[in-house]
Amino acid sequence: MQISWKVEYSLGIPEMDAEHQRMIEMMARLETVEGRPDALRTVGKVVSELADYVETHFKHEEGLMEKAGYPHLEMHREQHKVFAQKVIDLRSRASLDARTVREFLQQWLGEHILKVDRDYVPYVQLWLDKRGAEGGLE
Numbered sequence: 009m010q011i012s013w014k015v016e017y018s019l020g021i022p023e024m025d026a027e028h029q030r031m032i033e034m035m036a037r038l039e040t041v042e043g044r045p046d047a048l049r050t051v052g053k054v055v056s057e058l059a060d061y062v063e064t065h066f067k068h069e070e071g072l073m074e075k076a077g078y079p080h081l082e083m084h085r086e087q088h089k090v091f092a093q094k095v096i097d098l099r100s101r102a103s104l105d106a107r108t109v110r111e112f113l114q115q116w117l118g119e120h121i122l123k124v125d126r127d128y129v130p131y132v133q134l135w136l137d138k139r140g141a142e143g144g145l146e
Contacts, residue, residue, distance in 0.1 A: 010036075010039060011032055011035045011036045011038070011039060011110065011113075011114050012032065012036060013028075013029050013032050013033075016122065017032075017118075017121050017122065019121070019125055019126065019129050020129065020133070021072075021129065021132055021133070021136070023068070023072075024068075024069060024072070024125070027065045027068065027069075028065075028117070028121055030061065031058065031061060031062065031065065031117060032117065034054055034057055034058050034061065035054070035058070035110060035113045035114060035117070037050070037054050038050075038051060038054055038106045038109060038110040038113075039106075039110065041106045042106045042107060047106055048103065048104060050106075051104040051105075051106045051109055052099070052104055054109075055095065055098050055099045055104060055109060056099050058095055058113070059092070059095045059096055059098075059099050062088075062091065062092055062095060063092060066085075066088040066092065069088075069125075070084070070085055070088065072128075072132055073128050073131070073132065075135060076128070076131040076132040076134070076135035076136075077131060077135070078128045078131045078132070079131075080127060080128070084124065084127075084128065087120070087124060091116055091120070094112075094116075098112075
């Protein structure tokens, strides 16, 4: 199954949607590496980039939830920690299969955006509406 941005992934919060799109673009690079001589190196590079990027994204997303007074922030943080650790574990493996990594990432990201992230959207949207969306998220 091809990894690509789907309209149903959109949360309606431009900054978060852009960050999720970037993560999906990273994962999509795994689709073309199977069978190539540089596959292991490419998969390792993508996993490493993703590990670094999710750290930044999660901090940004958690900060946004905190500012918005999201009541389930700690539970959401814990899910982020679990995922980040799994990506770090993948990065430390000597051998990485592109299909296995891609399927794991695609399943997690789809579940997380479509279900878990959706829960904070009303809180963040209300916060944005109260403070004026033109000011950005900072």
